[in-house]
Amino acid sequence: xxxxxxxxxxxxxxxxxxxxxxxxxxxxxxxxxxxxxxxxxxxxxxxxxxxxxxxxxxxxxxxxxxxxxxxxxxxxxxxxxxxxxxxxxxxxxxxxxxxxxxxxxxxxxxxxxxxxxxxxxxxxxxxxxxxxxxxxxxxxxxxxxxxxxxxxxxxxxxxxxxxxxxxxxxxxxxxxxxxxxxxxxxxxxxxxxxxxxxxxxxxxxxxxxxxxxxxxxxxxxxxxxxxxxxxxxxxxxxxxxxxxxxxxxxxxxxxxxxxxxxxxxxxxxxxxxxxxxxxxxxxxxxxxxxxxxxxxxxxxxxxxxxxxxxxxxxxxxxxxxxxxxxxxxxxxxxxxxxxxxxxxxxxxxxxxxxxxxxxxxxxxxxxxxxxxxxxxxxxxxxxxxxxxxxxxxxxxxxxxxxxxxxxxxxxxxxxxxxxxxxxxxxxxxxxxxxxxxxx
Amino acid sequence: xxxxxxxxxxxxxxxxxxxxxxxxxxxxxxxxxxxxxxxxxxxxxxxxxxxxxxxxxxxxxxxxxxxxxxxxxxxxxxxxxxxxxxxxxxxxxxxxxxxxxxxxxxxxxxxxxxxxxxxxxxxxxxxxxxxxxxxxxxxxxxxxxxxxxxxxxxxxxxxxxxxxxxxxxxxxxxxxxxxxxxxxxxxxxxxxxxxxxxxxxxxxxxxxxxxxxxxxxxxxxxxxxxxxxxxxxxxxxxxxxxxxxxxxxxxxxxxxxxxxxxxxxxxxxxxxxxxxxxxxxxxxxxxxxxxxxxxxxxxxxxxxxxxxxxxxxxxxxxxxxxxxxxxxxxxxxxxxxxxxxxxxxxxxxxxxxxxxxxxxxxxxxxxxxxxxxxxxxxxxxxxxxxxxxxxxxxxx
Numbered sequence: 001x002x003x004x005x006x007x008x009x010x011x012x013x014x015x016x017x018x019x020x021x022x023x024x025x026x027x028x029x030x031x032x033x034x035x036x037x038x039x040x041x042x043x044x045x046x047x048x049x050x051x052x053x054x055x056x057x058x059x060x061x062x063x064x065x066x067x068x069x070x071x072x073x074x075x076x077x078x079x080x081x082x083x084x085x086x087x088x089x090x091x092x093x094x095x096x097x098x099x100x101x102x103x104x105x106x107x108x109x110x111x112x113x114x115x116x117x118x119x120x121x122x123x124x125x126x127x128x129x130x131x132x133x134x135x136x137x138x139x140x141x142x143x144x145x146x147x148x149x150x151x152x153x154x155x156x157x158x159x160x161x162x163x164x165x166x167x168x169x170x171x172x173x174x175x176x177x178x179x180x181x182x183x184x185x186x187x188x189x190x191x192x193x194x195x196x197x198x199x200x201x202x203x204x205x206x207x208x209x210x211x212x213x214x215x216x217x218x219x220x221x222x223x224x225x226x227x228x229x230x231x232x233x234x235x236x237x238x239x240x241x242x243x244x245x246x247x248x249x250x251x252x253x254x255x256x257x258x259x260x261x262x263x264x265x266x267x268x269x270x271x272x273x274x275x276x277x278x279x280x281x282x283x284x285x286x287x288x289x290x291x292x293x294x295x296x297x298x299x300x301x302x303x304x305x306x307x308x309x310x311x312x313x314x315x316x317x318x319x320x321x322x323x324x325x326x327x328x329x330x331x332x333x334x335x336x337x338x339x340x341x342x343x344x345x346x347x348x349x350x351x352x353x354x355x356x357x358x359x360x361x362x363x364x365x366x367x368x369x370x371x372x373x374x375x376x377x378x379x380x381x382x383x384x385x386x387x388x389x390x391x392x393x394x395x396x397x398x399x400x401x402x403x404x405x406x407x408x409x410x411x412x413x414x415x416x417x418x419x420x421x422x423x424x425x426x427x428x429x430x431x432x433x434x435x436x437x438x439x
Numbered sequence: 440x441x442x443x444x445x446x447x448x449x450x451x452x453x454x455x456x457x458x459x460x461x462x463x464x465x466x467x468x469x470x471x472x473x474x475x476x477x478x479x480x481x482x483x484x485x486x487x488x489x490x491x492x493x494x495x496x497x498x499x500x501x502x503x504x505x506x507x508x509x510x511x512x513x514x515x516x517x518x519x520x521x522x523x524x525x526x527x528x529x530x531x532x533x534x535x536x537x538x539x540x541x542x543x544x545x546x547x548x549x550x551x552x553x554x555x556x557x558x559x560x561x562x563x564x565x566x567x568x569x570x571x572x573x574x575x576x577x578x579x580x581x582x583x584x585x586x587x588x589x590x591x592x593x594x595x596x597x598x599x600x601x602x603x604x605x606x607x608x609x610x611x612x613x614x615x616x617x618x619x620x621x622x623x624x625x626x627x628x629x630x631x632x633x634x635x636x637x638x639x640x641x642x643x644x645x646x647x648x649x650x651x652x653x654x655x656x657x658x659x660x661x662x663x664x665x666x667x668x669x670x671x672x673x674x675x676x677x678x679x680x681x682x683x684x685x686x687x688x689x690x691x692x693x694x695x696x697x698x699x700x701x702x703x704x705x706x707x708x709x710x711x712x713x714x715x716x717x718x719x720x721x722x723x724x725x726x727x728x729x730x731x732x733x734x735x736x737x738x739x740x741x742x743x744x745x746x747x748x749x750x751x752x753x754x755x756x757x758x759x760x761x762x763x764x765x766x767x768x769x770x771x772x773x774x775x776x777x778x779x780x781x782x783x784x785x786x787x788x789x790x791x792x793x794x795x796x797x798x799x800x801x802x803x804x805x806x807x808x809x810x811x812x813x814x815x816x817x818x819x820x821x822x823x824x825x826x827x828x829x830x831x832x833x834x835x
Contacts, residue, residue: 168670173667176592179649183614187790221763221786222504226489246593343581383625
């Protein structure tokens with residue numbers, strides 16, 4: 001059996017929240033031993049995002065029951081160690097000596113204050129890879145600018161260009177920039193690992209969240225330089241295809257409505273709206289759409305006879321298409337149009353995704369048994385490998401779950417020594433200030 | 440100074456957005472990327488524009504140029520036996536093939552994973568598609584709109600009382616391209632570490648499904664859906680108009696004291712209306728109104744400067760022209776000026792990484808078939824006479 005590609009790579013993972021852990025998740029999914037390190041007084045803040053609120057789960061260990069945390073930290077191990085304590089810091093350095101990678105997304109000054117800079121880490125492991133994920137930049141005038149996904153994606157141009165045609169800038173639905181920046185961090189980590197594999201040398205690298213996000217609007221920088229303009233807000237419309245939009249479908253009957261949550265708990269409401277996206281890129285697709293709508297006569301209609309006319313008359317076109325889609329279901333329309341070769345897709349909500357037959361046929365979800373949460377449904381590693389298929393090998397770590405493994409098995413501390421660390425508060429299996437001042 | 444991926448050879452069978460973005464990053468990191476394009480037309484993005492002065496020209500498309508920097512272009516008709524044979528010759532010494540044809544196309548040419556794996560066991564292959572290489576929607580047609588809609592993020596983007604709205608541009612495709620770039624590096628790493636290439640099946644839809652923050656896991660485990668909340672989550676977590684545009688504020692509870700200091704109203708920190716999360720929730724309208732009127736008096740730049748000074752998480756709502764001039768980006772060399780024989784000199788964006796020891800380098804996008812002679816004659820030993828025969832046969 002071929003090993004997973006990153007088997008044998010060990011990562012000391014100091015990242016918190018989403019963008020960082022989403023990045024290290026990519027390495028864990030591909031076989032690296034990723035050890036997530038939290039402090040007794042500094043748990044990962046998303047451990048406090050618990051469905052139903054903290055009080056709803058105060059039986060047991062709520063900090064181990066965040067499905068948000070558990071999705072993005074599956075396949076990782078967990079160590080709780082106080083890096084601000086001199087003894088904790090020494091233990092960390094001993095651990096770094098047997099790691100390949102140290103990765104963090106703290107505020108710019110934190111690693112400096114802990115005296116854990118690249119220069120220091122290099123002294124305990126000469127070929128160590130150190131990767132930092134700043135919101136903007138680790139150096140220069142933006143060093144101290146704090147950022148989270150939504151504010152960073154504004155600064156990276158994504159929000160200013162997005163939005164309805166008649167509206168203002170649009171925040172993305174939670175939150176494109178974090179997910180993208182997580183993949184950007186994984187990109188930098190892989191780059192550094194390949195560099196070391198080839199040269200034998202360690203390296204320091206930054207994977208800025210803002211810079212990663214800038215990459216996805218590359219064409220707008222060309223347009224500005226070429227023609228001194230940038231694209232207008234198009235909403236769901238396209239630069240040359242029409243119709244191209246998101247159309248309302250027949251709502252679900254109220255009794256089949258989807259339960260919704262707000263502010264991390266059930267709101268008691270249900271949503272029944274359904275939508276379908278349709279894109280017509282050729283005369284053939286236009287003819288097929290007209291036939292599907294039972295309006296073959298539209299093909300001959302001068303307003304819509306060719307692509308240019310359709311684009312000019314798309315307000316009328318959208319009204320005609322919407323009048324038809326309102327009478328049908330989202331999946332029904334998608335299958336009907338796809339059968340005729342017309343690009344169409346239902347707008348899938350997260351709940352619809354969890355029940356979609358295609359995703360089910362692709363085994364997109366796996367259930368792992370989590371010691372505190374129970375059966376935990378998580379996404380399977382999205383890179384499908386032919387020779388060493390990747391799976392969710394273990395649930396996300398409970399807080400400090402692998403203290404004994406790291407300190408005992410890897411660093412050789414005795415049970416008594418580990419016990420003493422616990423008594424001094426340098427390690428813990430319970431967060432000392434759970435949920436305090438985190439969000 | 441050597442680049443991180445120096446010596447790595449990529450055969451690039453990609454077009455449109457996701458695949459070309461993946462291989463562009465690899466080229467920027469120093470890999471040799473040979474982009475195979477169909478003779479005559481090349482990558483369809485050569486027709487997409489934007490074009491200088493809106494005059495279409497296959498070597499002046501801004502879309503093509505920005506997605507294909509640093510690559511070599513070889514034209515090859517893979518619908519011919521000779522074209523396939525030439526591709527196989529190149530595959531014998533390559534580290535990875537990256538492709539984003541519709542599922543089944545490569546196999547129909549005799550270039551499926553099993554054939555390539557047999558040809559060169561060290562070779563890896565990354566296939567990017569809308570819905571994956573199998574499953575009921577495998578052959579469904581999609582562009583960015585469907586990819587974004589069926590990946591889940593669109594359902595939570597936009598105003599609650601309006602239709603869901605996609606992100607600007609090609610957000611899902613770029614996201615999958617970024618992932619594909621890492622996946623290629625991962626299997627190349629594994630091939631050296633453990634001996635042997637792998638095939639990676641990447642679905643754009645599934646990459647979006649894996650990117651749903653808390654709304655995915657909550658739906659998967661509790662059966663509750665998230666809803667659209669527009670650009671307003673709560674006071675200080677929203678887009679605010681200001682004197683000359685908009686600013687995004689994203690203040691977690693822990694950032695609220697910094698916000699009040701930044702607003703010049705430190706007394707609000709202990710104001711009972713705002714001193715706890717629960718109190719702020721109750722007085723959300725009041726807090727929101729305070730921020731609205733504070734922003735209305737200030738420019739984007741002023742608020743941004745205060746954000747830096749007081750460590751308030753604000754996002755300067757930047758447009759492309761502002762970003763091209765953004766001093767911190769210029770200072771760190773993010774933009775690289777490159778000359779192109781048809782498109783002239785333009786500034787191109789760098790990559791996600793900043794590694795001083797092994798930099799990301801932009802060099803210009805190739806002309807269609809520019810490297811036919813270099814690769815076919817120089818690398819594979821074809822003569823110039825054979826090259827003209829291949830050209831006459833429509834193979835290159």
